[in-house]
Amino acid sequence: MGSVTVLCAVRGAAETDVVLALGGPGSGATVTRRCGDVAELLAAAAAGAGAVALVSGDLPGLDREAVGRLRAAGVRVVALGDDVAPAARLHALGVDAVVERYDEALLLAAVRDAAPGAAAPDRLVLGQGGQDVDEALAGQDGIGLEDVVADDTTPRRGRVVAVWGPVGAPGRTTTALELAAALGGLSRGRRRHGRARREAAATATEHALVVDADTYGASVAARLGLLDDAPGLAAAARAAAHGSLDLPTLARHSPVVGGRLRVLTGITRAARWPELPASAVEVVLERARELADWTVVDCGPLLEADELLMYDTHAPQRNGATLAALQAADVVVVVGAADPVGIQRLVRGLEDLREVPVPVAGERVVVANRVRASAVGSRPEAAVRDALARYAGVEDVHLVPDDAAGLDAALLAGRTLAEEAPGSPVTAAFEALAERVRATVAAAVPAEA
Numbered sequence: 374m375g376s377v378t379v380l381c382a383v384r385g386a387a388e389t390d391v392v393l394a395l396g397g398p399g400s401g402a403t404v405t406r407r408c409g410d411v412a413e414l415l416a417a418a419a420a421g422a423g424a425v426a427l428v429s430g431d432l433p434g435l436d437r438e439a440v441g442r443l444r445a446a447g448v449r450v451v452a453l454g455d456d457v458a459p460a461a462r463l464h465a466l467g468v469d470a471v472v473e474r475y476d477e478a479l480l481l482a483a484v485r486d487a488a489p490g491a492a493a494p495d496r497l498v499l500g501q502g503g504q505d506v507d508e509a510l511a512g513q514d515g516i517g518l519e520d521v522v523a524d525d526t527t528p529r530r531g532r533v534v535a536v537w538g539p540v541g542a543p544g545r546t547t548t549a550l551e552l553a554a555a556l557g558g559l560s561r562g563r564r565r566h567g568r569a570r571r572e573a574a575a576t577a578t579e580h581a582l583v584v585d586a587d588t589y590g591a592s593v594a595a596r597l598g599l600l601d602d603a604p605g606l607a608a609a610a611r612a613a614a615h616g617s618l619d620l621p622t623l624a625r626h627s628p629v630v631g632g633r634l635r636v637l638t639g640i641t642r643a644a645r646w647p648e649l650p651a652s653a654v655e656v657v658l659e660r661a662r663e664l665a666d667w668t669v670v671d672c673g674p675l676l677e678a679d680e681l682l683m684y685d686t687h688a689p690q691r692n693g694a695t696l697a698a699l700q701a702a703d704v705v706v707v708v709g710a711a712d713p714v715g716i717q718r719l720v721r722g723l724e725d726l727r728e729v730p731v732p733v734a735g736e737r738v739v740v741a742n743r744v745r746a747s748a749v750g751s752r753p754e755a756a757v758r759d760a761l762a763r764y765a766g767v768e769d770v771h772l773v774p775d776d777a778a779g780l781d782a783a784l785l786a787g788r789t790l791a792e793e794a795p796g797s798p799v800t801a802a803f804e805a806l807a808e809r810v811r812a813t814v815a816a817a818v819p820a821e822a
């Protein structure tokens with residue numbers, strides 16, 4: 374193998390040592406560019422000037438987005454840490470390798486190992502290098518340990534459910550919230566007997582987190598009457614971008630709103646969408662798997678990525694948060710309104726979903742919401758089932774009836790329908806949806822293993 378080409382963006386006194394070490398005989402490496410800042414480094418990477426970027430951990434502007442762009446340009450990233458830039462934070466940025474403090478031999482080895490073509494470097498997988506869950510949460514104000522920590526001490530590996538649906542307010546937010554409530558066992562609802570009760574007991578300690586990732590019309594906070602308008606998701610995304618989103622930080626930004634349900638509220642103004650870049654939301658959702666057994670994401674209605682932006686620059690994408698959720702999801706719930714316009718949009722939406730610019734591996738569960746005779750004629754259930762089978766090939770649509778009075782009352786009270794009207798047929802339908810989501814995930818496990 375020839376010598377490894379290195380883009381060097383090391384600050385301060387160490388720079389001279391590093392350049393001398395890499396330039397020494399037998400180092401196996403050559404410095405092809407010395408870059409003063411992240412912008413210069415990104416330009417050099419885009420120009421194909423080097424195979425490995427060697428960066429100071431405290432380089433201003435070195436965040437997850439920047440590391441992602443370097444890697445997207447085919448450059449492997451080796452970070453030089455110190456007390457200010459500890460290894461855990463650097464790994465969280467997504468770098469390929471970290472040299473914890475300057476040491477010539479370690480540095481040369483890391484650069485050689487990171488080079489493309491070398492054996493894969495030991496890349497620390499996010500979430501595995503963090504603290505123990507108990508330890509991380511101990512001493513946190515206002516958060517009972519029993520409230521967030523699993524019964525055993527192994528870190529949680531929760532599931533992510535993305536709730537998507539086309540424009541026209543088909544009920545994405547309602548579905549996300551009620552599904553999360555049902556998965557978190559919030560419903561004080563129907564009395565269960567026998568097997569159903571035993572099964573409920575087995576899942577009784579599950580925690581759910583609902584994430585508002587709708588960059589067009591965030592509404593979970595308003596829906597629950599949360600007055601504090603600090604967008605939890607934007608704050609968590611900011612921390613993620615800087616590599617500092619640990620479990621306590623995520624827990625702090627996602628208050629408990631009742632029972633075992635947490636909420637990560639969305640951006641208060643649609644214009645703030647650039648605060649939710651996909652690269653950061655991806656990390657938030659990954660971390661959320663440790664905080665909650667079920668993370669349910671309320672997505673925005675649009676799916677397209679701006680192709681010009683995709684290929685020419687790495688500007689944030691308006692639908693990035695939604696695409697990140699779809700990509701992360703174990704299950705994708707697709708919601709449509711059960712009226713003639715809504716069904717048509719749902720059929721097209723299912724087609725759009727097949728063409729999204731990110732891989733979506735999660736199993737799809739289709740929901741028709743507000744099923745009622747007044748919109749589709751007598752025998753509304755059969756009409757909706759037939760239409761979806763005929764036009765979208767969906768044979769197993771999940772039907773949710775209409776209960777305007779119940780949902781209005783829940784909205785007025787700022788509570789979930791599960792709490793407000795446990796006897797509503799809509800609550801029952803979302804509980805059944807939760808069972809279906811559980812079953813879908815359970816069925817997917819053997820294939821994964």
Ligand SMILES: Nc1ncnc2c1ncn2[C@@H]1O[C@H](COP(=O)(O)OP(=O)(O)OP(=O)(O)O)[C@@H](O)[C@H]1O
Binds near residue numbers: 674
């Ligand atoms: N099954 C239902 N029965 C009666 N009303 C419902 C039902 N589902 C949702 N609604 C009502 O429909 C309205 C829109 O629902 P929701 O806010 O969940 O839709 P959305 O898809 O999130 O809309 P947006 O595009 O604004 O994000 C709300 O007032 C909600 O209470």
Ligand SMILES: [Mg+2]
Binds near residue numbers: 547671
């Ligand atoms: Mg909504």
